[in-house]
Amino acid sequence: MTRQLGLIAGSAAMALALLFPVAGAAQSKGKPGGGGGSGSSVTLVQLTPRAGGPAYGDVVTFSIVTSSTQPYVRLECYQNGTLVSTETNGYFAAYPWGQDYNLGPTPKWTGGAATCTASLLTATRRGTAVVATTSFSVSA
Numbered sequence: 001m002t003r004q005l006g007l008i009a010g011s012a013a014m015a016l017a018l019l020f021p022v023a024g025a026a027q028s029k030g031k032p033g034g035g036g037g038s039g040s041s042v043t044l045v046q047l048t049p050r051a052g053g054p055a056y057g058d059v060v061t062f063s064i065v066t067s068s069t070q071p072y073v074r075l076e077c078y079q080n081g082t083l084v085s086t087e088t089n090g091y092f093a094a095y096p097w098g099q100d101y102n103l104g105p106t107p108k109w110t111g112g113a114a115t116c117t118a119s120l121l122t123a124t125r126r127g128t129a130v131v132a133t134t135s136f137s138v139s140a
Contacts, residue, residue: 040066040131042073042120047100055139056104056111064091066131068122075101077109077116077138084109088121103138114138 043063046054054060062073070092077085085106089099104111120132 040064040068040120040122042118042132042134044118044134044136052139053136054103056109056113058103058138059100060103061099061101062091062118062120062134064120064132066120066122068131070123072121072128073099074119074121075116076119077103077114079109079112079114082108084114085116111140113140 041064044054045061045063046058047060048054048058050058060075062075064071064073070090072088072090074086074088076083085104085108087101089095089097089101091099103114103116115135115137117133117135119130121128122131123129
């Protein structure tokens, strides 16, 4: 009798799981093993608030939304199609190096305006996937 009740309870639980999936599983459309998904986002946060957006020499960070347990944000800045700055930081508690990004100077970026793209990255079984991006201009 106990075995039959166990089988019935297990079958009922499986049927309910098929009818009413867990909210997080239903919303996540990221690649297997990585999380992230279509609900992910990355948003610029200016640490030096300035009308018109960030300027060369400012420090910025990002606000993220993701289901990934170890997300990263990669920031790449270009001048006239040439990569002048790139930096990647982790956005999880155990990451020891912080999440601030300097908008110059670098050896290749000694001044002037640039176009930057921040990519929210998550680990997958096959490596890393970009699950969200945001772009912004940096004034001179």
